[in-house]
Amino acid sequence: MQLIIKNASVLNDEGQLELKDITVKGGLIEQISPSAENAAKNEADGAQVLDAGGKLVTPGFIDMHVHLREPGFEHKETIKTGSRSAAKGGFTTIACMPNTRPVTDNPETVSFVRQKAKEAGLVRVLPYAAITKSELGRELTDFAALKAAGAIGFTDDGVGVQSAQMMKDAMKLAASLNMPVIAHCEDNSLVEGAPVAEGEFARRHGLKGIPNESEAIHVGRDILLAEATGVHYHVCHVSTEQSIRLIRQAKQIGINVTAEVCPHHLILAEEDIPGLDANWKMNPPLRSRRDVEACIEALEDGTIDIVVTDHAPHSAEEKAKGMQLAPFGIVGFETAFPLLYTKFVAEGRWSLQMLVKRMTEDPARVFGLETGRLAVGSPADLAIVDLEKEREVDPEQFASKGRNTPFGGWKLKGWPVATIVAGKVVWSE
Numbered sequence: 001m002q003l004i005i006k007n008a009s010v011l012n013d014e015g016q017l018e019l020k021d022i023t024v025k026g027g028l029i030e031q032i033s034p035s036a037e038n039a040a041k042n043e044a045d046g047a048q049v050l051d052a053g054g055k056l057v058t059p060g061f062i063d064m065h066v067h068l069r070e071p072g073f074e075h076k077e078t079i080k081t082g083s084r085s086a087a088k089g090g091f092t093t094i095a096c097m098p099n100t101r102p103v104t105d106n107p108e109t110v111s112f113v114r115q116k117a118k119e120a121g122l123v124r125v126l127p128y129a130a131i132t133k134s135e136l137g138r139e140l141t142d143f144a145a146l147k148a149a150g151a152i153g154f155t156d157d158g159v160g161v162q163s164a165q166m167m168k169d170a171m172k173l174a175a176s177l178n179m180p181v182i183a184h185c186e187d188n189s190l191v192e193g194a195p196v197a198e199g200e201f202a203r204r205h206g207l208k209g210i211p212n213e214s215e216a217i218h219v220g221r222d223i224l225l226a227e228a229t230g231v232h233y234h235v236c237h238v239s240t241e242q243s244i245r246l247i248r249q250a251k252q253i254g255i256n257v258t259a260e261v262c263p264h265h266l267i268l269a270e271e272d273i274p275g276l277d278a279n280w281k282m283n284p285p286l287r288s289r290r291d292v293e294a295c296i297e298a299l300e301d302g303t304i305d306i307v308v309t310d311h312a313p314h315s316a317e318e319k320a321k322g323m324q325l326a327p328f329g330i331v332g333f334e335t336a337f338p339l340l341y342t343k344f345v346a347e348g349r350w351s352l353q354m355l356v357k358r359m360t361e362d363p364a365r366v367f368g369l370e371t372g373r374l375a376v377g378s379p380a381d382l383a384i385v386d387l388e389k390e391r392e393v394d395p396e397q398f399a400s401k402g403r404n405t406p407f408g409g410w411k412l413k414g415w416p417v418a419t420i421v422a423g424k425v426v427w428s429e
């Protein structure tokens with residue numbers, strides 16, 4: 001069955017919008033032509049026609065860092081609810097973290113995740129597998145078997161790998177299998193139960209602070225290990241000026257390092273936290289305004305390659321435990337694009353082209369995916385976005401089970417209105 005998306009505003013290579021009709025067949029983009037050229041003919045052929053009405057049509061967004069919570073924490077999220085939430089945010093490919101219960105440290109759990117994602121039938125779900133068994137940092141998992149089962153990379157996200165020797169062994173093994181190592185960078189000895197970053201907020205509320213070095217020490221260590229082993233090393237949720245300095249230098253001398261940043265670390269600083277509300281608690285924590293500015297500049301100059309959400313749903317009961325005791329993490333799928341569009345594109349700092357690239361083409365390039373581009377022959381994974389539509393963030397309306405966001409009530413523009421995966425509309429308003 002053919003699908004034709006008429007009157008799609010599409011970014012050209014110069015970053016200008018052009019009105020196009022996109023023809024989809026067999027799940028692939030078959031043709032991109034100036035609007036109305038073949039519409040009459042195709043309609044006569046009985047194709048399904050979707051009129052985008054001049055709205056933006058981009059490659060579907062790709063999120064390389066998400067938590068779907070299944071198996072084991074289905075009260076927070078399931079693969080199905082997480083997939084629906086992703087689709088609602090315009091995402092068509094998501095890569096899920098292994099900190100489930102059991103941890104995705106065995107081929108059976110990798111297969112389980114893939115099976116559940118297939119049953120949900122919404123977005124493409126790419127599973128990561130753990131570096132160490134149960135993410136305890138003691139014993140490496142069976143990388144070859146996990147790769148064979150469909151894992152796309154190795155990470156102990158949720159915790160840092162504390163032992164340098166363990167990380168080096170992991171990188172050597174991953175490099176031999178041509179697989180990336182994705183690192184949550186955190187030195188536990190520098191953190192010890194602190195719930196927020198060092199700074200004014202921590203001082204005012206008498207809380208222990210997480211220092212910037214707790215992240216950057218791992219980044220520096222791992223860059224040296226990546227240099228020694230030749231692995232593709234990808235840094236999770238970068239949040240400090242110091243980490244960025246190290247990554248920038250490593251890239252300059254040709255070390256195979258890439259990095260990601262979350263919308264909240266591009267927008268919020270610790271001084272913005274309004275009070276002891278755990279919807280503002282995430283790992284890494286909100287840092288200083290200086291760090292926020294460093295993250296923005298790093299994404300602009302390509303030191304940081306991609307945007308990810310680190311979608312991390314938790315239940316209302318868990319988040320009600322307060323700043324010290326609640327788990328770290330906030331949801332992200334359904335606010336990511338509107339937040340960044342409103343704060344950076346609508347306000348004139350970034351081009352639309354840059355934002356879209358960091359959420360589509362760049363993640364595809366970094367992780368070798370065949371999606372992420374609007375090109376003839378590519379998978380027809382698309383997001384349709386209403387750039388004019390303005391609406392308040394209402395967590396009660398989320399498709400995710402998680403309501404844990406600091407952005408409730410924010411008035412944003414640029415809401416996705418339909419999401420297409422392999423030529424099939426998986427979500428529309």
Ligand SMILES: NC(=O)N[C@@H](CC(=O)O)C(=O)O
Pocket residue numbers: 067099157158159184281282283284310312313327328329330
């Ligand atoms: N980011 C978070 O604050 N939380 C994540 C873990 C993680 O990404 O490190 C989670 O699993 O809840």
Ligand SMILES: [Zn+2]
Pocket residue numbers: 157158159184236237283284
């Ligand atoms: Zn993490």
Ligand SMILES: [Zn+2]
Pocket residue numbers: 065066067097157158310312
């Ligand atoms: Zn995470």
